[in-house]
Amino acid sequence: MFENLSDKLQRSFKNLRGQGTITEENISDALREIRLALLESDVNLNVVTELIEHIRARALGEQVATALSPSEQIVKIVHDELVNVLGKDTARFQKSSQPPSVILMAGLQGSGKTTTSGKLAQWLKKAGHRPMLVSVDVYRPAAREQLAIVATSINAQLYKGDTKGEPADSKLVERLAKEAKREAANYGCDILIVDTAGRNHIDDALMAEMAMLKKLLNPSEILFVADAMTGQDAVNSAKAFNDHLTITGAILTKMDGDARGGAALSIRHVTGAPIKFLGTGEKPDAFEPFHPDRIVSRIMGHGDIATLLERAESTLDRGKAEQFAKKALSGDGFSLDDFREQLRQIKKMGSMKSILKMLPSVGPFAGMQQAVENVDEGQFTRVESIINSMTNKERQNHELINGSRRKRIAAGSGTTVQDVNNLLRQYGQMRKMFKTMGSGGGIKAQQRMMSQMQGRQKFGR
Structure with missing residues (x-):
């Protein structure tokens, strides 16, 4: 990013x-x-x-x-x-005194408004809100169907509406918007997210329709959605939308790609509106609030441990983590089943690259940051496949795995015997490290064990 x-x-x-x-x-x-x-x-x-x-x-x-x-x-x-x-403070949502509060999503075509509308609904649901989605993009083929698919994937309320064969114009947009707001109130939804039409470029017709929706719905938020990879084009578009509509905030999408970050540093200064969220991937939960101090910490190479901890807290199972810690530190209680479960827990937090990029790029983490681009994301899948190919007895007691069993496991997982050997070696090192930590074997022994495990960033090394 x-x-x-x-x-x-x-x-x-x-x-x-x-x-x-x-x-x-x-x-x-x-x-x-x-x-x-x-x-x-x-x-x-x-x-x-x-x-x-x-x-x-x-x-x-x-x-x-x-x-x-x-x-x-x-x-x-x-x-x-x-x-x-x-901006020094994390931007807050504005709410209407009379629900539903309306969030008007604005932006050019291809900026990711529809996907972002779904991500925002998912985030609001986790925060205890009851959002409803509606698309008033009656111009782009299958635009409303796309939002319906997104809503289904996150189990969110959706107002479909019926176009009744009417011409695709502002009158139809106005009717759908009115009906959606009424329907949201009837269903007890406290927030209505309106996915609007976009254009390849800003024109008078687009701005006139957005102005009509603003007057009709009296939105508490007008969020400009920008593709961060377009750089200064995103900043110029944000300024144009702000001049016509007075946006209340911005959401930058595709921040996990090759975006150079300039848009994030420019939009607030040019428009006066804060950046409120970042889209960091394709999945519904690849969406995070924009914390200025944390973003600057990333830029300065100091990492973003606060966001990493929040992500861990929201995705990891605390009970399973505590149970694992007790077993691992008890001595020989750490099985290959436990190893597999920990891999699954880590995968819930996102890609390994995204996790490593939140660590500082200075001090003891400097070498790890240099290895980020060499991380093999398929490693988790291969390791899990190998463990899945073992029997229950083999996962509970790895010492049963002799030469013939290793060949069977490799064949069943589509890997090589060397891959199986490497996994078992690394698993054995982890068992020793946990056992040392659990028995209080001393800092030097732990450091020695950690140094043996460092450098094997890719499976098979």
């Missing part, structure tokens, strides 16, 4: 290391590189210019903390200024 920007900023900070004081000369060199890093990450030029001037003024005008080196001081200043650009 922000890897390119983060890498470039880290290089610019390195040039200040070893400097005794911050001077006009050395700060200019660092700021030149920071400016280039921001521009290459597709941050709006006006945003970059203003940000650089703020950093320069603070770096030269403030009393430098004696406990901080010049590079550390610049890192702190850049961090603070980036937080100011993105």
Whole structure:
């Protein structure tokens, strides 16, 4: 998401290391590189210019903390200024005094409005709300059917409506919107999410229809959905929608792709509207609130442990985790069945790449970050297939697995005997590590065991 920007900023900070004081000369060199890093990450030029001037003024005008080196001081200043650009606080939802509160989804065609509407409904359901979805896109073929599929996949209420063979125009859009709001109230839904029509580009007809919906529904939120991979085009579109409708927030989609992050740093500054959510994948739960301080932490290479812990808390089974911990630390209670269950629990949190990217890219995690791109996501599937090919007795007692059994397991899982051997070796190392930790065998023994396991980022090494 922000890897390119983060890498470039880290290089610019390195040039200040070893400097005794911050001077006009050395700060200019660092700021030149920071400016280039921001521009290459597709941050709006006006945003970059203003940000650089703020950093320069603070770096030269403030009393430098004696406990901080010049590079550390610049890192702190850049961090603070980036937080100011993105907004210091996590954006909150506005609600109507008379339910249902209406959320109007706006954006160009292809930005991901329909999928994002479903993700938002899923997120609201988890938060205890009762959302209803409706599509008023009567122009794009199968647009309303697409939302119906999304609603079914997350078990959300949907107002289908009947077009009754009417022409696809604003009158039909108006009728569907009215009926949906009435139906949401009748079903006791406190939120109505309206998936609107998009265009390949902004035109008067689109804006006129959006203005009509705004007046008709009196939405508490108008959320602009932008494809983060379009960079400055997303920022320009956000400004156009904001000029016509006054958006209340933005949602950036496809942040798990090759997005350079510039849109995230530009939209709030250009529109004044906060970014409220990020779409980080295709699955319904690949959706997270936008926390400015956490995003800046990722950009600065400090990771995002808070979001990682929240994701773990919401997806992992606490009871199973506690049960596993007791068994693992008790000595020999950690079986291959337990190993498989832990793999399944980890998979619930998302891809291994997404998990590793939330760890800091500095200190003891630096080497792990460098190996992120080499992570083999299929490793979990292969390991689970191998364990599935074992009998119950073999999973409970791995010592039963002799040469002939290994051949059978490899054939049954579509892997090789070497793959089976590697899995059993790694499993054995984990058992020893847990046993050492459970018996209080000392920090050095644990560190030695951990060092033996490091470096095997890919299955089979």
